[in-house]
Amino acid sequence: MSLIVTGTLGIDTVETPTGSAERVPGGSASYFCAAASAQGPVRLVGAVGDDWPEDHRAALSAFPQVDLAGLEQRSGSRTFAWGGRYLENMNERETLFTELGVLEEAPPSVPAAFADSTLVFLANSHPAVQKSFLEQFAQRQLSVVDSMDLWINIAKPELHSVIESVDGVLFNDSEVQQLTGIGNPYSAAQEILEMGPSFVIVKKGEHGAVLVHRDGIAVVPAYPVPLEGVVDPTGAGDSFAGGFMAYLERTGDLGFESLRNALGWGTVTASFTLEQFGLDGLRGLDLPKLTDRFNRLVEITRLG
Amino acid sequence: MSLIVTGTLGIDTVETPTGSAERVPGGSASYFCAAASAQGPVRLVGAVGDDWPEDHRAALSAFPQVDLAGLEQRSGSRTFAWGGRYLENMNERETLFTELGVLEEAPPSVPAAFADSTLVFLANSHPAVQKSFLEQFAQRQLSVVDSMDLWINIAKPELHSVIESVDGVLFNDSEVQQLTGIGNPYSAAQEILEMGPSFVIVKKGEHGAVLVHRDGIAVVPAYPVPLEGVVDPTGAGDSFAGGFMAYLERTGDLGFESLRNALGWGTVTASFTLEQFGLDGLRGLDLPKLTDRFNRLVEITRLG
Numbered sequence: 001m002s003l004i005v006t007g008t009l010g011i012d013t014v015e016t017p018t019g020s021a022e023r024v025p026g027g028s029a030s031y032f033c034a035a036a037s038a039q040g041p042v043r044l045v046g047a048v049g050d051d052w053p054e055d056h057r058a059a060l061s062a063f064p065q066v067d068l069a070g071l072e073q074r075s076g077s078r079t080f081a082w083g084g085r086y087l088e089n090m091n092e093r094e095t096l097f098t099e100l101g102v103l104e105e106a107p108p109s110v111p112a113a114f115a116d117s118t119l120v121f122l123a124n125s126h127p128a129v130q131k132s133f134l135e136q137f138a139q140r141q142l143s144v145v146d147s148m149d150l151w152i153n154i155a156k157p158e159l160h161s162v163i164e165s166v167d168g169v170l171f172n173d174s175e176v177q178q179l180t181g182i183g184n185p186y187s188a189a190q191e192i193l194e195m196g197p198s199f200v201i202v203k204k205g206e207h208g209a210v211l212v213h214r215d216g217i218a219v220v221p222a223y224p225v226p227l228e229g230v231v232d233p234t235g236a237g238d239s240f241a242g243g244f245m246a247y248l249e250r251t252g253d254l255g256f257e258s259l260r261n262a263l264g265w266g267t268v269t270a271s272f273t274l275e276q277f278g279l280d281g282l283r284g285l286d287l288p289k290l291t292d293r294f295n296r297l298v299e300i301t302r303l304g
Numbered sequence: 305m306s307l308i309v310t311g312t313l314g315i316d317t318v319e320t321p322t323g324s325a326e327r328v329p330g331g332s333a334s335y336f337c338a339a340a341s342a343q344g345p346v347r348l349v350g351a352v353g354d355d356w357p358e359d360h361r362a363a364l365s366a367f368p369q370v371d372l373a374g375l376e377q378r379s380g381s382r383t384f385a386w387g388g389r390y391l392e393n394m395n396e397r398e399t400l401f402t403e404l405g406v407l408e409e410a411p412p413s414v415p416a417a418f419a420d421s422t423l424v425f426l427a428n429s430h431p432a433v434q435k436s437f438l439e440q441f442a443q444r445q446l447s448v449v450d451s452m453d454l455w456i457n458i459a460k461p462e463l464h465s466v467i468e469s470v471d472g473v474l475f476n477d478s479e480v481q482q483l484t485g486i487g488n489p490y491s492a493a494q495e496i497l498e499m500g501p502s503f504v505i506v507k508k509g510e511h512g513a514v515l516v517h518r519d520g521i522a523v524v525p526a527y528p529v530p531l532e533g534v535v536d537p538t539g540a541g542d543s544f545a546g547g548f549m550a551y552l553e554r555t556g557d558l559g560f561e562s563l564r565n566a567l568g569w570g571t572v573t574a575s576f577t578l579e580q581f582g583l584d585g586l587r588g589l590d591l592p593k594l595t596d597r598f599n600r601l602v603e604i605t606r607l608g
Contacts, residue, residue: 089487183393184531207511208525217604221512221523227488264607298608300521303568303601 001141003249004043004114005032006133007123007238008103009060009071011053013083014234014277016090021232024278025056027080028123028146031235031279035242035269037065038285040250042242043117045070045133047108049077049101059279069111077102090230091206110136121245122166123238124148127158134165142254144168146241152178164196170241172203185210186217199259201244203237211263215256220263223271223297232277236270239282243269243290268293305445307553308347308418309336310437311427311542312407313364313375315357317387318538318581320394325536328582329360330386332427332450335539335583339546339573341369342589343554346546347421349374349437351412353381353405363583373415381406394534395510414440425549426470427542428452431462438469446558448472450545456482468500474545476507489514490521503563505548507541515567519560524567527575527601536581540574543586547573547594572597 012026029046036042044066048056052073060066078101086093107129115136120143122130127147134143143166151159152175159179163169169192173185182188189200189212199213208221244266251258268290275281316330333350340346348370352360356377364370382405390397411433419440424447426434431451438447447470455463456479463483467473473496477489486492493504493516503517512525548570555562572594579585 091487182531183395184529184534186528187531190530204511207508208523210525210528217528218606219512219525219528219604220607221514221525224490224514224521224523225488226494227486227491230488261607294608300523301605301607302522303524303565303605304598 001118001249001252002043002116003036003041003119003121003245004045004117004137005029005036005121005123005242005245006045006108006130007032007125008080009046009048009052009056010080010082011056012234012278013081013096014232015085016232017086017088019231019277021277023053025059026082026234026278028238030060031238031273032121032123032242033060033066034063034279034282035239035273036246036249037063038269038282038290039243039246039265039287041065041067042246043067043070043114045108045110045114047072047074047077047102047105049073049079050075052079062283070108070114072108074102074105077105084234086233090233093233107133118142119245119249120144121241122146122162123241127151127155127162130162131158131165134162142167142248144170144241144245146170146237147175149175149178160195163192166197168199168201169197170201170203170244172205172237176200176202186212201263203240205233205236209240209263209267211259213256213259218260218263220267220297221301223268223293224300225271225274230274231281233274235279236274239273240266240270243267264294264297265290268297305422305553305556306347306420307340307345307423307425307549308349308421308441309333309340309425309427309546309549310349310412310434311336311429312384313350313352313356314384314386315360316538316582317385317400318536319389320536321390321392323535323581325581327357329363330538330582331384332542334364335542335577335586336425336427336546337364337370338367338583338586339543339577340550340553341367342573342586342594343547343550343569343591345369345371346550347371347374347418349412349414349418351376351378351381351406351409353377353383354379356383366587374412374418376412378406378409381409388538390537394537397537411437422446423549423553424448425545426450426466427545431455431459431466434466435462435469438466446471446552448474448545448549450474450541451479453479453482464499467496470501472503472505473501474505474507474548476509476541480504480506490516505567507544509537509540513544513567513571515563517560517563522564522567524571524601525605527572527597528604529575529578534578535585537578540578543577544570544574547571568598568601569594572601
């Protein structure tokens, strides 16, 4: 199997109650790739401007299993930039600024060498772009979409069209509620299943994640991290997605039981991301380190 | 082992977005007893006034394993009464009225026949009352305390004194945060452990529960209930406590592994409570019905 992602590469500026980081590598696809690469190879399709810092390229290149052949650097364009501030408890944040830059231009192209990708992850971007991206992979065996409140607000029909075309939906709890108008994640997921997908994953941040699949339900709590361990939650959701999809790629098993365990691998992958600013928490991450935390997660959730 | 609880018996009036119930049986000790009795015998110590409805006595007596020898009905006194309204998502509520009544009088006495109780649960009441109750059980092997925001506000030193004297603390997440000033449940629980107890259970409502024990950590999600299944969340926390303690009584095992499974039994017990108003969801509950849901909980949390 071969895993591909499209989404954003960004320049992030983050403030938390205990620290801050200026112009660090960010964006949904960056986090996804860095996270997935701890388990196996991953292909990236995305665009940046000519202001993209050289050390951001170096930071991404430090993850050797990320194939950057689909990374377009456009002269005359600006890289997507985002600034945010986390509140006291680290589970709420406010956006300070967003500069869309290259995201307002034509979407990046898919290199011919990537056309045989079988696992497709549509990280957050305009649903029309996600749809056109999806259609370029005739050999896809599993496709999963993420989104954000903005698109639910301004492009709901296009988002519905993507949801009808994918196998899985991976949203956070507030997005699921916004999309369906239902606060209960099980009832809301059921409504999304009726739109076409085989499964819905509801990310609940510090409260873990829920998988509602046509073949069953699975629930995984967040990996227990003490307060002093949480440096920056940015990218935790994208890292969860990266760890989740990479596990499917690594095992080649797309059944419910495999998806259930993939939730756990996504969970432990995300726990590394929030221990540092930017991609630093994922640097040097490998299968033995992930396995240690996965085994600990199995241990704390054991029942019966 | 023999399980005993002291706490409130109340007359509840509840409004939810989908229905309402007037003057139904409520109170922490009522829910605890009814919930615990699905697994085994439980002793109740509590007081009501002469306005206590006859059908409330009948409702409690319908749980044959509840020993009501410690139930004091006082003439000239009023029963504790509470009215509350749940908001749209059923996980927030506002109190409409509280009439303390008999709770402002001397605490109920412990019958001589209950003096040999070994498992002691201090359901929510004034911490000074909890402390004096606790000291009456010289043969106690495990004691657990619950509380509420009111006592953390107005009786913090007395509450600290109880916490220093018990084996376990079972609070909801907002109470843990209020007590310690720490939003992260693992860090907050660690601080409470330093006050003396061997374990802290953080109840997170729809997000499940966390056990932080000197010997390890365990996490259990809430039992998955679709929105239409939630009729009235009142008493879910007390039912969780009842199911938790009753499992310990039933197995006689007070070690970490047993506490871990007790979390699961508390969880599934609470899931029945919120399906009906008052104690109705617990009526007719027995070990086979609990076991069915416990096995389902094991199934959905299975990992690795």
